[in-house]
Amino acid sequence: VDFNVIPGKVVRIDSFAYNIKQQELQQLATSTQKEAKLKEGDPFAKTAISEELDRLVLLYRNNGFMRFGREELIGLWDTLDISLLQPSFDPMEQLELLQKLKERRENPTANLEIRLRPGFDSTKLRKYYVGEITVYPDLPLDTTGHTRKETQLDHVKVVSYHNSFKPKIFPQNIFLRHSELYDQRNYFKTMNRFNSLLAWRLINIEQVPRMDQ
Numbered sequence: 001v002d003f004n005v006i007p008g009k010v011v012r013i014d015s016f017a018y019n020i021k022q023q024e025l026q027q028l029a030t031s032t033q034k035e036a037k038l039k040e041g042d043p044f045a046k047t048a049i050s051e052e053l054d055r056l057v058l059l060y061r062n063n064g065f066m067r068f069g070r071e072e073l074i075g076l077w078d079t080l081d082i083s084l085l086q087p088s089f090d091p092m093e094q095l096e097l098l099q100k101l102k103e104r105r106e107n108p109t110a111n112l113e114i115r116l117r118p119g120f121d122s123t124k125l126r127k128y129y130v131g132e133i134t135v136y137p138d139l140p141l142d143t144t145g146h147t148r149k150e151t152q153l154d155h156v157k158v159v160s161y162h163n164s165f166k167p168k169i170f171p172q173n174i175f176l177r178h179s180e181l182y183d184q185r186n187y188f189k190t191m192n193r194f195n196s197l198l199a200w201r202l203i204n205i206e207q208v209p210r211m212d213q
Helices: 023-031 046-061 091-106 184-196
Strands: 012-019 073-078 109-116 133-135 149-153 156-160
Touching: 012 023, 023 046, 046 073, 046 109
Parallel strands: 012 109, 133 156
Antiparallel strands: 073 109, 149 156
């Protein structure tokens, strides 16, 4: 079996912009556009668009939008120049349009916009701040019959059942600070720190959004 593939002309990005109908998300995107995975003049590639969507999701999660997900964004592209569809009775303008059509066939381009997906979940566009932090350093599978001891240190509550660890060791190893803007980098930093201590087989951080906050 022979496959004859004729890929045709390379389509390049003529213009690239963010059109996100939320002021803070739009500002974050435009202020970091120099770091974008897409540039005007680049070959059109779905891989690059996908990487840019991932970059934006990470950017938003590092700036308080904890629940923002990839499914809230879409990339919308258009290979049609609307000006070429405008009717004209002027012979000179018609010749100019024909020349533009010829140039577009020889050098095809696409306009690209990043937008919020229609019908997006508005609850995922909320900013979050770090609230109460509770640590369970020796939580048994069944707490029945165990004495619960609580210790409060620097906005960190340590709940212990076996007194296996000194509560004072926890605040200094937690990078999610009370009342600070949520930053996903601090989430991973905290996870990595506790995993590196090798005192636990399994570490889990449960992020529980507060109602309307």
